[in-house]
Amino acid sequence: MDYYAGIDVGSLxxxxxxxxxxxxxxxxxxxxxxxxxxxxxxxxxxxxxFRAGLSKGDVNRVVSTGYSRARVQEAQGSKTExxxxxxxxxxxxxxxxxxxxxxxxxxxxxxxxxxxxVINFAMNDKCAAGTGRFLEVMxxxxxxxxxxxxxxxxxxxxxxxxxxICTVFAESEVVSLISxxxxxxxxxxxxxxxxxxxTAGLATRVGVTDTVVMTGGVAKNKAVVRLLxxxxxxxxxxxxxxxxxGALGAAIIAKEGNGD
Amino acid sequence: xxEFKAFSKMKELMTNYYxxxxxxxxxxxxxxxxxxxxEFLFAMDIIPIYPENYAAMCAANHQSVxxxxxxxxAGFSQDICxxxxxxxxxxxxxxxxxxxxxxxHFLVCSTNIxxxxxxxxxxxxxxxxxxxxxxxTPFLHEGLNKDLIDYTVRQLKDLENxxxxxxxxxxxxxxxxxxxxxSQEAAEQWKKMLYLGKTMPSPFNSLxxxxxxxxxxxxxxxxxxxxxxxxxxxxxxxxxxxxxGSIPEEKYRVLxxxxxxxxxxxxxxRFFEEKKCTLVVTTYANSWGGLGNHQTExxxxxxxxxxxxxxxxxINWGFEERIKYxxxxxxxxxLTGFIMHSNRSCKPYSVGMYRLQEELSRLxxxxxxxxxxxxxxxxxxxDAQVExxxxxxIESMGSN
Numbered sequence: 001m002d003y004y005a006g007i008d009v010g011s012l013x014x015x016x017x018x019x020x021x022x023x024x025x026x027x028x029x030x031x032x033x034x035x036x037x038x039x040x041x042x043x044x045x046x047x048x049x050f051r052a053g054l055s056k057g058d059v060n061r062v063v064s065t066g067y068s069r070a071r072v073q074e075a076q077g078s079k080t081e082x083x084x085x086x087x088x089x090x091x092x093x094x095x096x097x098x099x100x101x102x103x104x105x106x107x108x109x110x111x112x113x114x115x116x117x118v119i120n121f122a123m124n125d126k127c128a129a130g131t132g133r134f135l136e137v138m139x140x141x142x143x144x145x146x147x148x149x150x151x152x153x154x155x156x157x158x159x160x161x162x163x164x165i166c167t168v169f170a171e172s173e174v175v176s177l178i179s180x181x182x183x184x185x186x187x188x189x190x191x192x193x194x195x196x197x198x199t200a201g202l203a204t205r206v207g208v209t210d211t212v213v214m215t216g217g218v219a220k221n222k223a224v225v226r227l228l229x230x231x232x233x234x235x236x237x238x239x240x241x242x243x244x245x246g247a248l249g250a251a252i253i254a255k256e257g258n259g260d
Numbered sequence: 261x262x263e264f265k266a267f268s269k270m271k272e273l274m275t276n277y278y279x280x281x282x283x284x285x286x287x288x289x290x291x292x293x294x295x296x297x298x299e300f301l302f303a304m305d306i307i308p309i310y311p312e313n314y315a316a317m318c319a320a321n322h323q324s325v326x327x328x329x330x331x332x333x334a335g336f337s338q339d340i341c342x343x344x345x346x347x348x349x350x351x352x353x354x355x356x357x358x359x360x361x362x363x364x365h366f367l368v369c370s371t372n373i374x375x376x377x378x379x380x381x382x383x384x385x386x387x388x389x390x391x392x393x394x395x396x397t398p399f400l401h402e403g404l405n406k407d408l409i410d411y412t413v414r415q416l417k418d419l420e421n422x423x424x425x426x427x428x429x430x431x432x433x434x435x436x437x438x439x440x441x442x443s444q445e446a447a448e449q450w451k452k453m454l455y456l457g458k459t460m461p462s463p464f465n466s467l468x469x470x471x472x473x474x475x476x477x478x479x480x481x482x483x484x485x486x487x488x489x490x491x492x493x494x495x496x497x498x499x500x501x502x503x504x505g506s507i508p509e510e511k512y513r514v515l516x517x518x519x520x521x522x523x524x525x526x527x528x529x530r531f532f533e534e535k536k537c538t539l540v541v542t543t544y545a546n547s548w549g550g551l552g553n554h555q556t557e558x559x560x561x562x563x564x565x566x567x568x569x570x571x572x573x574x575i576n577w578g579f580e581e582r583i584k585y586x587x588x589x590x591x592x593x594x595l596t597g598f599i600m601h602s603n604r605s606c607k608p609y610s611v612g613m614y615r616l617q618e619e620l621s622r623l624x625x626x627x628x629x630x631x632x633x634x635x636x637x638x639x640x641x642x643d644a645q646v647e648x649x650x651x652x653x654i655e656s657m658g659s660n
Contacts, residue, residue: 067644082652106648118656120621123649125632205614 006250012104027052077259088249097209130198153223342636451549461505
């Protein structure tokens with residue numbers, strides 16, 4: 001059998017996916033990137049191999065993606081996360097047209113053609129507002145585990161607004177809301193709304209199609225997904241494991257023998 | 261950069277220009293904006309000094325940050341154009357590659373490049389207590405018209421009177437006509453060279469044209485400038501003839517809109533070469549080819565010609581004109597895509613860029629990308645973010 005791997009090393013997590021020649025996922029791993037992206041990439045790759053019951057020698061080709069894509073020793077090629085998220089999303093949802101990815105330090109909207117080809121894309125500017133890091137900082141300020149932010153938001157009773165578009169200033173807004181006695185559920189909802197609004201702008205810029213897919217860690221936050229869906233006026237499909245879509249796309253590109 | 265023998269000649273020209281300006285005892289010095297009618301100054305033996313050119317030199321030499329910090333410490337906001345901040349800092353500390361600029365005897369600025377120059381030059385005028393002449397060139401929302409030309413011509417006549425009064429002698433009109441002819445000839449040579457980029461592979465890239473801009477900005481109106489661009493043209497034409505490209509393999513040909521990122525020239529050059537992508541043409545370098553576009557027949561009024569030329573520059577155009585021109589360049593130069601530098605420093609160049617990108621892609625069917633950067637301030641630039649966007653853009657050209 002032939003096996004292929006994709007490794008996506010982003011600012012927050014390093015993800016690896018192993019597939020066979022039919023594109024079936026055999027194993028994957030999501031690990032924190034930490035302060036050594038090369039080491040994180042190797043560990044994610046080895047963990048995914050272990051889970052798939054494979055060894056390095058079984059893998060024909062590895063393609064890397066994400067911000068540290070050029071520094072992944074195991075990879076024979078690399079591709080940008082824009083191309084990889086597009087390929088991965090289309091693999092999971094074949095009629096995907098608009099793909100919204102919110103990662104650790106980037107949020108992006110990608111418009112793809114029928115064959116998974118990137119037609120257009122838009123990314124956040126240099127500011128971290130509306131990214132995974134934004135959500136993480138706000139979870140820290142609220143002292144709520146990141147994974148609980150979405151569920152908590154649904155308990156919101158009062159509509160609050162986070163007006164600032166800057167992560168640092170928005171954090172101080174959250175702190176002042178806390179000191180005004182506002183509840184964490186209402187604040188969490190306001191944070192989700194801020195992210196959804198910014199991301200909706202990106203999606204509208206590239207064009208919203210019938211089938212919208214959301215990938216990246218923030219897609220695990222159900223409140224953000226629901227608000228974003230309302231903002232763009234379209235249902236959003238979220239894959240079972242949205243965080244590995246970039247790595248999956250890289251693995252598919254490896255299978256095709258591509259990636260420079 | 262592509263190796264041109266002419267490069268050493270340019271270095272010599274630019275060095276001599278700055279040495280003369282720094283040491284002259286006889287000739288007055290005028291600070292002037294890049295898009296102002298400098299021909300009037302040469303006609304009266306005044307040395308024009310371009311703070312914009314100096315700011316770019318500081319950034320290319322990786323000295324802009326310390327100078328901008330000096331300006332910011334003196335109270336200038338980080339939101340002001342980075343050229344202005346670099347020059348304020350260079351003036352305060354006498355820093356940068358030439359150890360500051362020679363003090364001005366008067367100032368000339370033209371609003372065709374932006375409105376910041378008014379406040380910028382007012383600051384300089386106050387500091388040195390010297391007169392400031394502003395040539396107001398209104399924005400061309402719907403193209404050029406007679407009223408706009410007349411309005412600008414009247415100001416050019418005022419400029420003559422101002423110079424005559426300042427120098428205490430009549431304005432030298434005969435000399436002015438000669439200068440104007442030289443200026444036109446230099447612009448023609450420059451444009452002719454830039455249009456050799458139509459050759460595939462392109463014999464030079466836009467990073468080269470940014471470097472070789474020096475003389476057309478600072479010395480247009482002199483014979484040295486004309487001679488220099490004749491020399492450069494000959495060399496580039498030879499390469500075009502022999503089909504020698506600026507990079508080993510040219511797979512993609514793209515347009516660059518807006519100013520260069522002066523502090524990233526080398527890195528971007530390596531990046532594009534690795535990606536087999538040539539920056540073929542830029543709206544920025546093309547801006548100094550405008551004077552060559554107009555008729556030179558004797559019956560044409562030279563004042564109207566100058567007024568029209570200085571009004572009719574890309575950055576002073578409305579949206580529709582910009583789109584038409586960009587689309588035309590993309591076709592004429594057989595380009596595969598376009599890069600728009602959303603330049604934090606230069607608002608009039610960057611405004612409406614996302615809309616421009618969308619419309620231009622629709623019109624031409626070619627992909628484009630907007631990158632967020634700055635002409636002179638490395639503190640607002642991120643290699644990883646810019647390069648990821650550029651790489652994804654190049655990938656999208658590859659799949660088409």
